[in-house]
Amino acid sequence: MSNRKLNIAFFGSSLVSAYWNGAATYYRGIVRALSERGHNVTFYEPDAYDRQQNRDMPDPDWAEVVVYEATEAAVYQCLEQAAEADMVVKASGVGVFDELLEREVLKLQTEERLVVFWDVDAPATLDRVHHDPKDPFLELIPQYDLILTYGGGEPVVNAYEALGAKKCVPIYNALDTATHFPVEPEPRFACDLAFLGNRLPDREARVEEFFLKPAALQPESSFLIGGSGWGDKQMPDNVKYVGHVYTKDHNAFNCTPKAVLNISRESMARYGFSPATRVFEAAGAGACIITDYWEGIDFFFEPGQEILVARSGAEVAAILAELTEEKAKAIGEAAYTKVLSAHTYSHRAEQLETLLYTKIKQGKEALV
CATH class of the missing domain: 3.40.50.2000 (Glycogen Phosphorylase B;)
Known part of the structure; x- marks a missing residue:
């Protein structure tokens, strides 16, 4: 198995603000744990929904945060930067230009670069595409190297694979021990x-x-x-x-x-x-x-x-x-x-790392 440390470009809703962004603590836990294992993550998030005005943390030292304007030009600029990564992740529910990102990240796919869709609300995504046969995401599902989900177990895995996903794996949310722990009552x-x-x-x-x-x-x-x-x-x-x-x-x-x-x-x-x-x-x-x-x-x-x-x-x-x-x-x-x-994020990051190295070794030999 390769022990190469990966440069990961991650397009998500927000790492630094949990405002109208329930996935924030999930992203933080996973990204911090990946950093602790030696991987470098650049997290691209749009300036949208007043999230930057309601930050609940400064830029962390375990990820590079790139906040981009909610414009098409800014999205393309970030995609250009992401072309330097070993792996590009498009998370669901970024909130602006989701369809554009889902389509365009696939253009960064090469023998050397994994492109992954990370669904932090798989039940909602699956319900949506099942109800709309014209949903543009449907034809993109089989093109991703990997679909990761926030949860859902076998029902979600089976549903994604029935839609042509090469591989679908749940990475369950967990405890980030650095931020959640017992304190004095208030x-x-x-x-x-x-x-x-x-x-x-x-x-x-x-x-x-x-x-x-x-x-x-x-x-x-x-x-x-x-x-x-x-x-x-x-x-x-x-x-x-x-x-x-x-x-x-x-x-x-x-x-x-x-x-x-x-x-x-x-x-x-x-x-x-x-x-x-x-x-x-x-x-x-x-x-x-x-x-x-x-x-x-x-x-x-x-x-x-x-x-x-x-x-x-x-x-x-x-x-x-x-x-x-x-x-x-x-x-x-x-x-x-x-x-x-x-159930800590260290457990989840170890699972993810094993999965990625296996995927790299199987189909992306140039990375090994």
């Missing part, structure tokens, strides 16, 4: 159950079911919701809304409540094997997690011991009614132990 996040997530169309109905319904059923308990977009949402009186929660506050948000709630987006729950990044972040802070049910939970955590699972809002309310501080603490500690032993 009074402003004190409550019985907290949920953190932006208001999105395929999440809202599930938030109503798994969070707002239990709040209505448990009027004596206190609930807290964070994330962008919930300001005008009707909520029971025992729910407090704290707005966008910056990543520097995520540890306190996860550590302070008795329990934190994970709610999958509808498409991810349907495909299964798609744990949200926040599940690992919460586990890394030692939180007691209650999650909605999705297929594959036990692939990551043991239900009842390391995570609590609910199939409805009524079940969330019932779990909460019986949850003592002692039990919540024990479950949080068990989740913390599991995530450190099996």
